Each structure stands twice: as C-alpha cells, then as structure tokens.
Amino acid sequence: xxxxxxxxxxxxxxxxxxxxxxxxxxxxxxxxxxxxxxxxxxxxxxxxxxxxxxxxxxxxxxxxxxxxxxxxxxxxxxxxxxxxxxxxxxxxxxxxxxxxxxxxxxxxxxxxxxxxxxxxxxxxxxxxxxxxxxxxxxxxxxxxxxxxxxxxxxxxxxxxxxxxxxxxxxxxxxxxxxxxxxxxxxxxxxxxxxxxxxxxxxxxxxxxxxxxxxxxxxxxxxxxxxxxxxxxxxxxxxxxxxxxxxxxxxxxxxxxxxxxxxxxxxxxxxxxxxxxxxxxxxxxxxxxxxxxxxxxxxxxxxxxxxxxxxxxxxxxxxxxxxxxxxxxxxxxxxxxxxxxxxx
Ligand SMILES: [Fe+2]
Ligand SMILES: [Fe+2]
Numbered sequence: 001x002x003x004x005x006x007x008x009x010x011x012x013x014x015x016x017x018x019x020x021x022x023x024x025x026x027x028x029x030x031x032x033x034x035x036x037x038x039x040x041x042x043x044x045x046x047x048x049x050x051x052x053x054x055x056x057x058x059x060x061x062x063x064x065x066x067x068x069x070x071x072x073x074x075x076x077x078x079x080x081x082x083x084x085x086x087x088x089x090x091x092x093x094x095x096x097x098x099x100x101x102x103x104x105x106x107x108x109x110x111x112x113x114x115x116x117x118x119x120x121x122x123x124x125x126x127x128x129x130x131x132x133x134x135x136x137x138x139x140x141x142x143x144x145x146x147x148x149x150x151x152x153x154x155x156x157x158x159x160x161x162x163x164x165x166x167x168x169x170x171x172x173x174x175x176x177x178x179x180x181x182x183x184x185x186x187x188x189x190x191x192x193x194x195x196x197x198x199x200x201x202x203x204x205x206x207x208x209x210x211x212x213x214x215x216x217x218x219x220x221x222x223x224x225x226x227x228x229x230x231x232x233x234x235x236x237x238x239x240x241x242x243x244x245x246x247x248x249x250x251x252x253x254x255x256x257x258x259x260x261x262x263x264x265x266x267x268x269x270x271x272x273x274x275x276x277x278x279x280x281x282x283x284x285x286x287x288x289x290x291x292x293x294x295x296x297x298x299x300x301x302x303x304x305x306x307x308x309x310x311x312x313x314x315x316x317x318x319x320x321x322x323x324x325x326x327x328x329x330x331x332x333x334x335x336x337x338x339x340x341x342x343x
Contacts, residue, residue, distance in 0.1 A: 044170040047113040064121045067107035069133035074100045076140040099182045106175040113171045126311050135218050137300030144211035150190015152219040158183045159253045163243035198265050213269045221292045223250040254282050
C-alpha cells in the first residue's frame with residue numbers, strides 16, 4: 001500500500017501533468033492508486049488533484065441536483081412573502097428565501113471547480129435533463145406550510161447535509177459547512193412558527209396539523225429511495241462523498257422528529273409510528289415510492305409550474321448577466337484589479 005508521501009507525489013505529478021510539464025497517460029494507474037489511498041486516509045480531494053472521471057461526474061451530478069433544489073426551493077416559500085402575517089414573519093421569510101439563493105450560488109460555484117459551468121447546468125435543469133428534489137414539486141397551500149417546510153424540509157436537509165461537511169471533495173464539503181449553519185436557522189424558524197400556530201386558536205392549530213400531515217411523507221422521501229434500490233449509493237459511500245445510507249439518515253430524521261412533534265402538540269400522520277425498544281429506534285409505516293418516482297419523473301402537482309417559473313426568471317435576468325459581464329470586461333480592460341484606482 002502506498003504511503004502518504006507517495007500519494008502526494010502522484011497527486012502532485014498529476015498537477016504537473018495538467019500543466020503539460022511532466023508525467024504521461026501511463027501514470028493513470030498510479031494516480032488512481034494515489035487517489036484511492038488519499039480517500040482512504042480521509043484526505044480532501046481538491047480541484048487540481050487528479051480524480052477518476054466517474055468521481056468527477058458523480059460529484060457534478062450530485063452538486064448540480066443539490067444546487068437546483070436550492071433555487072427551485074425558493075419558489076414555494078416565496079409564494080408566501082407578500083402574505084406573511086406580520087412584518088417580523090415577512091423579514092424572516094425574506095432572509096430565509098435569500099439564504100436559499102446563496103446556497104445555490106455556493107453549490108454552482110463548487111460544481112464550477114469540477115469544470116462544469118453554471119450555464120450548462122442551468123440549461124440541463126431548464127430542459128429536464130437534471131433533476132431537483134422531489135419535495136419542491138408540492139404546493140404551499142397555507143401559511144402553516146412555511147412552518148412545516150422549515151421544520152421538516154429544512155430539518156431533513158440538515159440531517160442529509162451535516163455528514164456532507166466531511167465529504168471527500170473539498171469545495172463541496174466547505175460549502176456545506178456554511179449551508180448547514182443557515183439550514184439550522186431555517187429549521188428553528190419553522191419550528192417556532194408552528195409552535196406559535198399550535199398554541200394559537202383551534203383554527204390555527206388545525207392549520208398547523210394539516211400542513212404537517214401533508215409534508216411528513218414527502219419529507220421522508222427526501223432521503224431518496226431505499227438502500228437496496230439506490231443506484232449510486234454504494235459507490236458514493238466508497239468514495240466518501242456520502243457517509244451514511246439513505247435509510248440510516250431517514251431513520252435518524254424520524255427519531256429526531258417524534259419528540260419535537262410531541263413538544264409542538266402535533267401528531268405525525270403515521271399509524272405505524274412507534275418506539276421499538278429492541279432496536280432503540282422508531283418503527284414507521286411504508287413509504288409510497290410510486291408517488292416519489294412519479295413526482296421525480298415530472299408528474300408532481302407543481303413540477304410544470306416550478307420549471308416554467310425558473311425559465312422565466314432566467315430569461316428576465318438576462319440583462320443582469322449581460323450587465324455584469326460588460327462591467328467585468330470594462331473593469332479588467334481599464335486595469336482595475338491590478339491596483340489602479342477608478343475615477
Ligand atoms: Fe438551503
Ligand atoms: Fe433552507
């Protein structure tokens with residue numbers, strides 16, 4: 001087995017090779033061994049390191065899907081900004097939706113470090129060649145949905161994403177650190193919103209319960225298909241992109257939510273949900289995977305609306321991109337950035 005020093009040598013040679021200075025294609029096997037050893041040693045893979053094509057492709061696919069989910073996820077909640085019941089709630093919700101745009105930005109930037117541009121990824125989203133999380137194809141019918149999304153959807157996102165802070169690919173892992181901090185704020189605001197409704201009038205309590213009833217099962221689906229049907233899981237875990245299986249994370253989420261639901265004085269819509277003394281975890285009922293696959297294929301209640309709105313936002317933002325490019329070109333042509341002050 002290679003030592004740490006040899007990993008470094010092979011990885012450094014790979015850098016040199018990319019610069020066209022040394023090392024040939026015959027060294028691929030050595031790079032591969034160095035890459036495997038580095039991952040096994042929990043070293044971070046950085047953009048200029050050699051990496052297998054399949055590792056790069058897997059990361060681009062996962063990061064893109066994650067980025068798309070962040071920006072599509074802005075829509076169901078932004079739907080309620082103008083109807084927030086108080087200035088305080090409106091300010092919180094605006095900050096939250098803006099955070100999601102920021103998450104998209106960090107993630108598209110992380111994908112760019114793998115050599116795939118934002119234009120290309122957005123084009124794939126707009127033409128249905130890349131997906132976003134199934135959860136965002138459900139409608140937000142009442143104000144309580146904003147609370148249920150914060151508590152359950154952002155809560156599920158945190159459960160999924162905290163282990164990604166230790167992902168083997170450096171830029172993705174680092175983006176996740178900040179994202180998780182912000183998701184934690186999102187989860188608490190949702191919980192606090194639901195708590196206020198739950199302790200309010202009977203009609204408000206009923207509204208909170210109805211939202212939880214509708215969002216619970218789609219939230220459990222956010223962890224992806226069961227382990228034995230998850231096409232990419234095993235390889236992603238071997239590469240340390242993923243650290244826990246879909247089913248493990250789903251179980252962890254259920255165990256976290258049950259006591260929180262009790263504190264909220266709300267019930268979770270699952271008659272099979274109960275503590276299993278032997279396993280030290282909660283048992284829960286079967287998930288309707290037909291619904292999951294159907295929504296993912298584009299047949300959810302809001303798929304069409306979400307993509308139409310996304311395309312419109314992209315088209316309407318063309319002038320911003322053009323202005324930013326023109327400004328950057330002018331800025332670099334005039335010597336700014338090399339220490340020349342602008343008049
Ligand atoms: Fe987010
Ligand atoms: Fe969030």
